[in-house]
Amino acid sequence: MNNKSIDKNSNLVSIAIIAGLFFIFGFVTWLNGALIPLLQTVCQLTAPQAYLVTVTFYIAYTITAIPVSSVLNKTGYKRGMSLGLFIMAVGSVLFIPAAHTRIYPLFLFALFVMGTGLTLLQTASNPYIVLIGSEKSAAVRISLMGLLNKGAGILAPILFTTIVFSGVSSISTEHFNSIPLAQKLSELSSLSSKLIDLYSVMAAVLVALALCISISPLPEVETHDQDKNEKVDWKKALKYPQLTLGVITLFFYVGAEVIAGDTIGLFGKQLGLANYTEFTAFTMFFMVAGYIIGMIFIPKLLSQEKALLGSGVFGIVITVAILIMSNHSHLSAPLLAKFGFTHPVPDVILMVGLLGLANALVWPAIWPLALRGLGKYVNTGSAMLIMAISGGAILPYLYGLLGNLILPQYAYVILIPGYLLIAYYAVLNIRNNKSNTLKI
Template sequence: MPTKVSNALPIAIIGGLFFIFGFVTWLNGSLIPFLQIACELNHMEAYLVTMAFYIAYTVFALPMAAILKRTGYKNGMMLGLLLMAVGALIFIPAAEFRTYSIFLIALFVLASGLTILQTAANPYIVLLGDKDKAAMRISIMGFLNKGAGFLAPLVFTALVLSDMSQFSEAYLATLSPEAKAQALSELSSRLVMPYIIMAIVLSALAALIKFSPLPELEAESDSDDEAQDSWAILGHPKLIFGVFALFFYVGVEVVAGDTIGLFGKEMGVANFGQLTAYTMAFMMLGYVLGMICIPRVISQENALVASALLGLVLTTLLLSADTTSYSVWNSLLAWTGITALPNVVLYVAALGLANALVWPAIWPMALDGLGKLTSIGSALLIMSISGGAIMPMVYGALVESSGNSQSSYWIMLPCYLVILWYAVYGHKIARWSKSKAIAKHV
């Protein structure tokens, strides 16, 4: 087992990868309102961004796990970065031709590269040290991930969304079809240079990983018969239930992070392109609390319970809030000097705090005791990221059918209830048979 000192550099390198995860992933929150304008989309069409991005995790998680068995964690991470670079390059023809289908292909390829990175990096950080401190390590990774998610919309706004007044619906309606098409093409072309830079950076990082001193880690040993039979993974209910809990968690996380831009735009928030940064800021606060408190003050299990309960409370407040009131911001955050948000938008952002510790708590709980089945278990957990593809689409369908973006957030209530059930009961189920159903706490 590596010493704590020798783990410092590998943790720093993996931390850099989690920063990349966050930057690329949380650009979607700004891309959605941007592409809605540039490609003239409705809600359902706009949220195809999340569908194309997150469905890649379901399609490729198991194949990527097979690749990792051949390449090892280190080479797998390098391949993931190169595939992401290819996806970034596909944005260039998508932007030049202002073709939404090519944008979706680019997002799918980009997310496919992220899939192999996530499949390698998440179990890697779990195995890189003491098991009871795994949630704390993942909290550190999550802080870096959401820190990048905080910066991404700000950078995107500065590079791409400046001077958006000339692309307002009212202004575009006054233009001739030819002038409108020219204006939207100019807007779309703003994506070219940022994604060229992204492709260069990702390729450089792939070379860095190739020649870095990352050690290859082995999962804890298990019986040879079980390790050779991938179907044995189905005999671990705490993992299977963890997959479902993560599915709904990623769903609410993406709804909170990626719908807030369009929602804020409808609520009249001027800086709607930056609103994902608000959600990420609350998530960063949650990760800081996780790093400080887990496991010294609160256990992983209790942190998950608290997160689910907070999510239920905030969602209830969101559903009942007055859309014209700024009272919460004026009472608690006026001192920041930042442009105020209406309560209803602030509650969506604050869900970031409720969501922050769910991922780092579920991973070690779900992977506990898998031994050499850890890689296949990790792949199944990565597949649950498809919740980020499905739940925003469900939300978009509710908005289109009801015409009310605020009331459509009710879809998050059952999601948090599933997470609460896993935190209280589901993670304790060690075997399907009743006699061994509840694992004893040591």
């Protein structure tokens, strides 16, 4: 790594800039949890159709990751981040005609464009934060980024609910089924139009950030033997087993993270609960708690590998609790009331939110472990890890299909194989933590 030009003060400035970026794409990403039940109402969708929001948003990572890696090899990290922000701004602008017309494919196209911008932004920013300092403390730096990312995830659904649902009496299916067709269409159009202000402001902020990044003092970092004209060679990168299994593990992890964050609102709606668009904040709150734990204990008291193992085991325990718990249990209600939740929230919803604690340290731990020893293939490996984000497209949709066949609560069983794989990857790395390659 060529980091001669990057001193300690420059590192701190760079980390602060990247932290701001993680906050922004956390805000954009975790709006989806509140957007899904809203679009289900506005566009009159079934649950599986509504989950196409996650399919479209996250499949962009898979489709565009390798081309984006080629772009990044030519532009470098700094210009790549700026370009990613501009593309996200275009996606935000596309929400305006989508909201005017209530045409669901337009919403999906806008989400795909935003996902493409995020692919470029994440493919640049994640390896950047790994490469800019010591490998042993990489999980701490990524945990700091995650803290900002999920902090934005707490704010996003609350702000979304405040802006979009201000002055709206009800968006329940029963309400719209009980009113005349003309009134129904009028109310649906009015509700949809409330997205325009939110995404217009978001577009302006993203453009401003893109300009700020382009003139910022953000230094470049390079991997060993990095060649800007070298073609992306994913076949050679796949020869590194720590990367191959890391990509598969990350696929299941991102699926679990998105299920925990994006299905909780619709699950709450299906249980007939009020303020269900705010429930994503539960998941994000526990993820923030997990990141704080990681920043305190990694690597001084807890290795990245052991943190990953604990995450997998805890995820299995919480998933089993969700499957066996009654959705009429409200033991946590007195505690939640102290935090301003006046409407009763079943314990099973809180358990889904608690998956955020199980998920928090997985992403920070997998990235440095998967990229270890890749040398000039770091950019390609990063693109492959970004492709694994497609787990956020596929697994939540499978959850939606399964939830149509059985009770949505029992559909969370789909999480167990992923948490088992996370624990397995951790055990393998614990056994081989003195080597630069993973022996499977």
